[in-house]
Structures are given as structure tokens and as C-alpha cells.
Amino acid sequence: MPKDHGIGAAQTRREDVRFLTGQGNYTDDINLKGQAYVHFLRSDVAHGKIAKLDTSAAAAMPGVVRIFTSADFEGVGGLPCGWQVTDKHGEPMQEPAHPIIASGKVRHVGEIVAAVVAESLPQARDAAEAIELDIEELPPVVDMKAALEAGSAKVHDDLTSNLCYDWGFVEENKGAVEEAFGKAAHVTTLELVNNRLIANPMEPRVAVGDYTRHSDESTLYTTSQNPHVIRLLMGAFVLGIPEHKLRVVAPDVGGGFGTKIFHYAEEAFCTFAAKACNRAVKWTSTRSEAFMSDAHGRDHVTTIQLALDENNNFTALRTDTLANMGAYLSTFAPSVPTWLHGTLMAGNYKTPLIYVNVKAVFTNTVPVDAYRGAGRPEATYQLERVIDKAARELGVDPIALRRQNFVTEFPYATPVAVEYDTGDYHGTMDALERMADFAGFEARRKESEAKGKLRGLGVNCYIEACGIAPSNLVGQLGARAGLYESATVRVNATGGLVVMTGSHSHGQGHETTFPQVIAEMIGIDESMVEIVHGDTSKVPMGMGTYGSRSLAVGGSAMVRAAEKIINKTKKIAAHLMEASEADIELKDGAFSVAGTDKSVAWGDVCLAAYVPHNYPLEDIEPGLEETAFYDPSNFTYPSGAYACEVEVDPETGKVTIERFAAADDFGNVVNPMIVEGQVHGGIAQGVGQALLEGCVYDENGQLLSASYMDYAMPRADDLPFYSVDHSSATPCTHNPLGVKGCGEAGAIGSPPSVVNAVVDALQSAGKNVTHIDMPLTPARVWAAMQ
Amino acid sequence: MYNFDFEKPSTVADAVAALGQEDAQALGGGQTLIPTLKQRLASPSKLVSLKGIPEMVGICRGDDGALCIGGATPHVQVAAEAGDYPALAALASHIGDPAVRNRGTIGGSLANNDPAACYPAAALASGATIKTNSREIAADDYFQGMFTTALEEGEIITEVRFPVPEKANYQKFVQPASRFALTGVFVAKYADGVRVAVTGASEEGVFRWTEAEAALSSNFSADAVPSAPSADGMIGDIHGTPEYRAHLIAVLTKRAVAAAA
Numbered sequence A: 001m002p003k004d005h006g007i008g009a010a011q012t013r014r015e016d017v018r019f020l021t022g023q024g025n026y027t028d029d030i031n032l033k034g035q036a037y038v039h040f041l042r043s044d045v046a047h048g049k050i051a052k053l054d055t056s057a058a059a060a061m062p063g064v065v066r067i068f069t070s071a072d073f074e075g076v077g078g079l080p081c082g083w084q085v086t087d088k089h090g091e092p093m094q095e096p097a098h099p100i101i102a103s104g105k106v107r108h109v110g111e112i113v114a115a116v117v118a119e120s121l122p123q124a125r126d127a128a129e130a131i132e133l134d135i136e137e138l139p140p141v142v143d144m145k146a147a148l149e150a151g152s153a154k155v156h157d158d159l160t161s162n163l164c165y166d167w168g169f170v171e172e173n174k175g176a177v178e179e180a181f182g183k184a185a186h187v188t189t190l191e192l193v194n195n196r197l198i199a200n201p202m203e204p205r206v207a208v209g210d211y212t213r214h215s216d217e218s219t220l221y222t223t224s225q226n227p228h229v230i231r232l233l234m235g236a237f238v239l240g241i242p243e244h245k246l247r248v249v250a251p252d253v254g255g256g257f258g259t260k261i262f263h264y265a266e267e268a269f270c271t272f273a274a275k276a277c278n279r280a281v282k283w284t285s286t287r288s289e290a291f292m293s294d295a296h297g298r299d300h301v302t303t304i305q306l307a308l309d310e311n312n313n314f315t316a317l318r319t320d321t322l323a324n325m326g327a328y329l330s331t332f333a334p335s336v337p338t339w340l341h342g343t344l345m346a347g348n349y350k351t352p353l354i355y356v357n358v359k360a361v362f363t364n365t366v367p368v369d370a371y372r373g374a375g376r377p378e379a380t381y382q383l384e385r386v387i388d389k390a391a392r393e394l395g396v397d398p399i400a401l402r403r404q405n406f407v408t409e410f411p412y413a414t415p416v417a418v419e420y421d422t423g424d425y426h427g428t429m430d431a432l433e434r435m436a437d438f439a440g441f442e443a444r445r446k447e448s449e450a451k452g453k454l455r456g457l458g459v460n461c462y463i464e465a466c467g468i469a470p471s472n473l474v475g476q477l478g479a480r481a482g483l484y485e486s487a488t489v490r491v492n493a494t495g496g497l498v499v500m501t502g503s504h505s506h507g508q509g510h511e512t513t514f515p516q517v518i519a520e521m522i523g524i525d526e527s528m529v530e531i532v533h534g535d536t537s538k539v540p541m542g543m544g545t546y547g548s549r550s551l552a553v554g555g556s557a558m559v560r561a562a563e564k565i566i567n568k569t570k571k572i573a574a575h576l577m578e579a580s581e582a583d584i585e586l587k588d589g590a591f592s593v594a595g596t597d598k599s600v601a602w603g604d605v606c607l608a609a610y611v612p613h614n615y616p617l618e619d620i621e622p623g624l625e626e627t628a629f630y631d632p633s634n635f636t637y638p639s640g641a642y643a644c645e646v647e648v649d650p651e652t653g654k655v656t657i658e659r660f661a662a663a664d665d666f667g668n669v670v671n672p673m674i675v676e677g678q679v680h681g682g683i684a685q686g687v688g689q690a691l692l693e694g695c696v697y698d699e700n701g702q703l704l705s706a707s708y709m710d711y712a713m714p715r716a717d718d719l720p721f722y723s724v725d726h727s728s729a730t731p732c733t734h735n736p737l738g739v740k741g742c743g744e745a746g747a748i749g750s751p752p753s754v755v756n757a758v759v760d761a762l763q764s765a766g767k768n769v770t771h772i773d774m775p776l777t778p779a780r781v782w783a784a785m786q
Numbered sequence B: 001m002y003n004f005d006f007e008k009p010s011t012v013a014d015a016v017a018a019l020g021q022e023d024a025q026a027l028g029g030g031q032t033l034i035p036t037l038k039q040r041l042a043s044p045s046k047l048v049s050l051k052g053i054p055e056m057v058g059i060c061r062g063d064d065g066a067l068c069i070g071g072a073t074p075h076v077q078v079a080a081e082a083g084d085y086p087a088l089a090a091l092a093s094h095i096g097d098p099a100v101r102n103r104g105t106i107g108g109s110l111a112n113n114d115p116a117a118c119y120p121a122a123a124l125a126s127g128a129t130i131k132t133n134s135r136e137i138a139a140d141d142y143f144q145g146m147f148t149t150a151l152e153e154g155e156i157i158t159e160v161r162f163p164v165p166e167k168a169n170y171q172k173f174v175q176p177a178s179r180f181a182l183t184g185v186f187v188a189k190y191a192d193g194v195r196v197a198v199t200g201a202s203e204e205g206v207f208r209w210t211e212a213e214a215a216l217s218s219n220f221s222a223d224a225v226p227s228a229p230s231a232d233g234m235i236g237d238i239h240g241t242p243e244y245r246a247h248l249i250a251v252l253t254k255r256a257v258a259a260a261a
Ligand SMILES: Cc1cc2nc3c(=O)[nH]c(=O)nc-3n(C[C@H](O)[C@H](O)[C@H](O)COP(=O)(O)OP(=O)(O)OC[C@H]3O[C@@H](n4cnc5c(N)ncnc54)[C@H](O)[C@@H]3O)c2cc1C
Pocket: B025, B026, B027, B028, B029, B030, B031, B032, B033, B034, B050, B071, B072, B094, B095, B096, B097, B100, B103, B104, B105, B106, B107, B108, B109, B111, B112, B114, B116, B117, B118, B119, B155, B156, B157, B158, B178, B179, B180, B181
């Protein structure tokens, strides 16, 4: 019988009651007394010199409180970058200044040129129209290859070129990799584009800055996945506000997908302007602004080569990637194409030699940073596509080729610096084969052909590094932050618990799953546990939620804090029952003495801690509140095998997904329903990338896909019913819950199988199509068939 | 949005009078106009809503058998009540989403004449008559290129009269993002011949594919559809090349004929 409480129970999400009845408290729901509104005047030119910026007429318009330009931000720091990559010569990356408001030059369409604070939003917009702005256009830098050519215009005049870094990994392996390619029996080469995406969370970004003059305290309400990180970056590097004078609140957040990790100019602006104007200042992004100011994702151009010996064993792999940084370095941008990408190139395979080269490039486009999966989808896509291509070239079964090269012994140290603790790649592939009914495929293909359609089957595996991350390791790799997590568990006198977690829920369901863990540990009902997150004044510290880290890292911190509580309550229980602490057992919410019928309830012990009349005061303090910081000793390595079946309309090129199966190994699962939902959502975004979503700039740096009229988001009717399975689980060996993280898997694991399936469909009709770049729109598929 | 005055008259005459004011503009369902206003791309002095004029809403059969649709009739009503002309009802039922269909009107769609809109294909393929407050305009004279029509300043579409064909079908191939027609083909077979209208494809807006009309008028079968027209003058954008759109015209025409026959 399935459990209905604790770890493993498919409990419905308690936060949904609030979300589905309109009771959520999102940042835009926060309206402060006397607040003013800001409208940002943004550049409509990709690259240019600000020749004239005259705000005098605008400043005199009705309702204007104050107009800010870059001149107001002299002496204020720029937006910091949180990760420094060292290039293959040991030199630090080129790191340009990142101003809050463009200074001298504009570098992408959408960059802030001036900010109008007014009594109302329409007044702010009216005044912005009265600003006299003259931008002298400079040659735009859009194409990455052209950006690296000698003589290209430069995005940043003070840098030596548009190259941010040239990263080689592992540089020492390069010679051995070349040698292995020289000896290979077969080499498969594939050039591909990992298409640029715009995350488009349902809730656009919002920032409300507030200032209390008498105490000199600033507060920022913001749509963030990590309010403490924003407090640290903005306080220490931008505005110079010490943390005890700065509170950052990220209340209900309507989806992030990575794009709300980063510290944005609008947040710093609202905090700064609130102090400057001595009143609250609010900004709510329009959807149009979101398209040109939220960090974009992906955007790699890659050549990958796989070397095989005469027995089809993978002997070496090398890749060359151009990675778009956009105009400035967003908070974690440099880490995405390097440490989150190169370290995953081994995939599920025991390829002994790997060399990854990545050149990061500045262009006159919106900054690019982490988006669901961040680096790992790019690694998975190229690897799983090149393996598929190799199987076709060699005439072998793509699943057999993968199985033959699987890593089977754990722990496994890859040639790209990470060590997989556990995994069972044959196990997930077996689960996939059971679900996906490969045996019935030929019959289904015939049915499709009878309707004039082509049918294709595509399979891929994936591995990801989650539970980000061991602080000492990432420090060596250039992170300018630690990646631990904290939790405080407070038990009240009547036995109820409040967990203050540094993880941040913006759709993941922490308010449901975290109590399930506590309920399991103590043996009480989940309703006795409340979760507090998203407020730096309530939670001690937090690195936030991304990289599928909440349960693996934040949950582990919570477990550690709860263990401290349990240890203390056992001492109290031992005292109350006049027994030895070693004999105390906690089960079903009661303490008992082993071998006796003595028992005392959880609530009574908690009460004793706060009403310590009969209490071991000489040994322990009253009260029940414990904090733990948890720093993981390794990444976690979720893995899986996915299969996609498509139909292609050969007359129009339209692809429809007929079946989709996902077998994942997430280690232990706390709430299978929520895990399934995460997989569904991830696949939707992966299918979105594969078939629909494409962020396109023209040669002038104008964003062509600047609204939903041209940027296609996946909709329910674009997606099939999925089959998912996570029974083939190998628990993580190094965190207390044995969990691995499930948030990004779907988005990482699904694009290659979709593209593999379409290529399979076209080849079944005799078309010599070996690759089509995503998104596989009808027009592209049709063109490939001609 | 900029400020504007608002009026909601209950007769066509009052609406015409209200539209006499300089920079006044008619408001149908607002599905095109309101987003334009929100982006501050238009600044009418006054909006005159046509939604309160009873004589402009509804569907009936005229004495000549034509299906007459009031200019302010929303798509949802056409989808539900134009059963006498099933291809037209089906077309209406696939415009946008429920919110768009509840608000958007046939008059607004035809007045806007978006090059990727659906109704223009139906009107042109049906040889419809666009009735305004002052005259009747044949569809062949009405559509004059992208976003351009024969309407004069302040002129209101009060009714659209569709001769009901023997057979008809509309094939819409959606643009993946907007789900407007990337290319759409409406085929209508009348006793005196076949008309084929194409939307979404041409830089000149909706047009009649006369070559296909001639072929289908003598043999109404998918096999009779000629090969794809020239790609010259077809739209090329991030969703499809001119060649792709030209190719789709032939594919969709065949499918429309097959579905109608
Ligand atoms: C999300 C979305 C999806 C859509 N998808 C489709 C689609 O798939 N296919 C499609 O064809 N359309 C689509 N549309 C457009 C939709 O059909 C609109 O309803 C239509 O374009 C405009 O009609 P309206 O009544 O809303 O006009 P409004 O927006 O009110 O007005 C549009 C223009 O017409 C003028 N006007 C309005 N009524 C009249 C009248 N009776 N006489 C003279 N002038 C008038 C107005 O002054 C204005 O210039 C979509 C729109 C949206 C927002």
C-alpha cells in the first residue's frame, strides 16, 4: 500500500490551495504606502554611443519625482559577476564593468539608459517619452564567429577583444586526445547549435525598494530564487549597504527556471532610488521588457567529435564550443559553458579521454546565463546526438552502442574531474525499454505510414551534476561564493515545528516536501511543520534554489538541524523517564525506553524544554532551536534514459510527439507526485527547446522573437501524455537523505531524443538528413527534406 | 496607453456621428486595438465601441440565401451559429483562444486585414459583400494589401454577407508562436465555379489563387490542384521562407479540396 505520510508519500501540494485560489503573495502584490513607480527608458539600438541625453524637459512633467541617469550612479559599484573562469593559459577571463544604467555606450537592445520615478506609472512613461535621447549607432556585434575575427567592432572598448575566455579542459589531456583520434577506427563529427532560449517564467520580474530613514535600513522585495545571495551581492558590491541594514524578501515567486537567480540592475536601482527619494519605488516588468532584459539561456555553437575503436568502444571525445555571453557577464554566466558543461561531457560512458574547448564571446545581445539545466543540457545534447550519428554511420543499434559503453562500476572518476558516486545506467535503460514498448515500434511506424506520415524513434541517456555544490571545490574552480545551505529548526512549546530554510521555493513544492521529511524523522503529522523561506530577516543564511539543489543540500541542512533537535529531545526524555539517553527511542511521535513500557509524548518533551521545571538544566539549555549548515562533499548525479516517438508530416514538415517515456534515477524520492510533476515540466521545456523555442536576433542586434507572437512557448496540446518511471533508483551515497535532485532532469534529458527521433523518421523515408538544428520548426524540417 | 474618451452608442447612426470627431476610432472586440494602445503605438482621441449596437450583432439568412453576419458579431457566436456554412463556423472556432473568440469580431478582423488573419480568406473565397454604414463593397474590391482595405476614415462594417457555397473548407497551417495562419487556404465551390483564397503567404495580403481556381472549376479534385505558385512576393520571416509558404499553398489547397469533396 502506498504511504500517505512521510518520505515516499504522494501528498498533494499544500501551497496549491493558496496559489489556486488567488491568495498567493507575489512581489507585485506588495504595495507600500506612498510608493512611487519607475519606468525604465531602454535602448532600442544594439550598439551605440550616447551622444545626447537631456532629461530637463522630462523632469518638469507632471508627477515626476526624479529622473536618474548614469551620472547618479558614479561612485556606485556595477553588477558583480559571481564566477571567475581561468583560461587555458592560466589567465583570468576578461571581465567588463556592468553598470546599473548605461554609461557612455549602449550594448544591447533593452539596456537601461535612464529611469523615471513618478507618482504613477503613466506619468513615468509620459516623462520618459519627453527625454531627449540621441544614440549614434556603432557596428553591432551579433554573430559569435564574426565577433572573434580580427577587426571586429568591440562590445567593450577597454577589453582587448570580444573574447571573454578561451577555456581548455582538461588542458593536460589535449595531446593524448589528439593521439587517440589519430588511432581511431572511426570518427564521427557533428556541428550543431544549441539554440538561444528565453525562460519566460509566468510571473515577470518585479522589484520594490523601500527605505526607513530613522534606522537607515533598506528593504528590497524581489522575484528572486536566492534572496540572501542578492543581499550579499547588492549590499557588498553595488550599493555598499552592510547586511544588517539590508533586508531582501522574495515572497511567492511564480517560476524562475534560473532566470531569477541573478542580480539585476532593476533590483539595485529600486533599492538605491528608494533611499535617494526617501520613499518606496516599484518596478513591474512588462512582458516586452522581460524578453529584452531577463537573462537568456543556452546559445552555443559546437563541433563535437567522437572516436571509436574497431569494436565500437568510445576511445576519445573532443568538442569546440562558442558560448554567447551577451553584452555583459550576468551573475553566473562564465560557469555555465565551463564547469557546468565540460565536467558533464563523459555522460554515462567510460570514454577514457576527453578534451573540451570553450570560447566565451561578448556580443551586443542580452546577457546569457543559467536556464534550467544550465550547461548540462548543452553537454547532453551534443554527446547524445553524436552517439546517435555514430550508430547510424556504423550501422549499429543506438541503444546497444550506448549500453556497450556505459559506466558500470561506481564510484567512477571521469576524465573530466568529477566522480560519480552511484548509478545504474543499464537499470534505467531496462526501465525505459519496458515502458516505451520498442518491440511495438515497427507496427506503429506502419500505421503512421498508412496515414502518409513518417514515424521516428529516438533514444538518449543523460547524466547531470546536481546538488550544487562542495564549496571548497567550486572555490578552486572560480566561484566567488560558497554553495552550502542552512536551516534552522524551531520547535515551539506545544511541539509544532517551524523550519527556516535557505532554499527558496518558486514552484518546487518545498512547503509540502520538507515537512514530509521532518514528519518521517519524528513520526508526527506533516501539519505540525511549517516552512519559512525567502526572507533574509527570518532565515539565517541561504544560497537559494537552482542546480536541483534544494532537497540534496537544503534538505540535508534541515535533516542535520532536526537531528540536533532529536538528540536534545532524547536527553530531555531520558531525564523525564529517568532512563539512560542511549536507551531512548523516538517513534511515532513518542519517546520510549527500550525494553520497558515507559513512554512520553513528543509534545510533552517539547513543553518541558520551554517550561523547564523538571529539566536537566545543569546539562542542557532550555528551548528547542537548532541551526545547521550543510556543505555537500560531492555533487549528486541523477541519470536516466529517455525515448521519444514522433510523427512527421512529410508534406509540411510538422512534427508531433506521439509518445514520450522517461526513466530517471533520482535516488530516494520524498514525494513521487511532485517528482513526476518536475519531470513533466522539464520535458515540456526540453520539447519547447527542441521543437518550438528560438530566440532570434537580426544582423543589427534587433530581437526578432520579442513577444509571444514570434517566440513559441510549448502549450499543452504540443505535448503527449508521458510515461515516467523512477523505480530504478540508486541512492546518493553522501547525503543523509540519499536524494539526487530532479528539477532539471526533464529539460536536460529530452531535447536529444526528440531530434534523434525526427532524424530517424526522415531517414526511414530515405532522406539523407543527419542533423537539423533546433528548434525543429515545420519550415526547418521541410527545408531539410528538400 | 494614452488617455482617450469612450463612447458606446446603440445605433449605427450614433456611432458614425461619434466617429466624426478627429482621431476617433472604432472599437470592436479590442483584441488587436487594445494591445496596440497598451504599447502606445496608437493614440486615438476617442474610442467608439460597436458592441452596444443590436443591429450589428447576430447571424441570419438573407432573401438571396446569403449568410449575413453582423459586423460586431464575436467569433464564438459565428462558431456556434453559422451552421449553415460549416467551413466558416469551423474557421471561427479556430481563431485564437476562447478569450479572443469571446471578444474579437468579424468586422474588426476584416477592418484590420492582418496578412495572417483567417476571415479575409473566407470573405474573399466566398465572394462576400462587405456592408458598411454607407455602401456595399465586393470582397474582390475590399482587400487592398497588408492592413489596407477599401474602408474610408470612420466607415463602419455593419454586416458581412456570405453566399453559401455547395462545398467549402479552410485549411489553416498555424505559425507555431502566434497560431495565426502561417499560411491558410480557403476553397469554396459554387455552382458557377470555384474560388480559392490564400492568407498568410503573400506580402500583398490575402489573394485569390486564380490558377487553382481555373483548374478546380473544371475538375474539383485534389489531383487537379496545380503545382506550387512562384515564391516571388511571398513572405519570408523567422517562421518560414517564401519557398516554404508557396509550397504550403499547394499542399493546403489539396487538403482543402479533399476535405470539402
Ligand atoms: C492571442 C490572439 C490570437 C489571435 N489569433 C487569430 C487567428 O488565429 N486568426 C485570426 O484571424 N485572428 C486572430 N486574432 C485576431 C482576432 O481575430 C481579432 O479579433 C481581430 O483581429 C480584431 O477584431 P476585434 O473585434 O478585436 O477588433 P479591434 O481590435 O477592436 O479593432 C481592430 C481594428 O478594426 C477597427 N474596427 C473594429 N471593428 C470595426 C468595424 N465593425 N468596422 C470598421 N472598423 C472596425 C478598429 O478601429 C481597429 O482599427 C488573434 C488575436 C489575439 C489577441
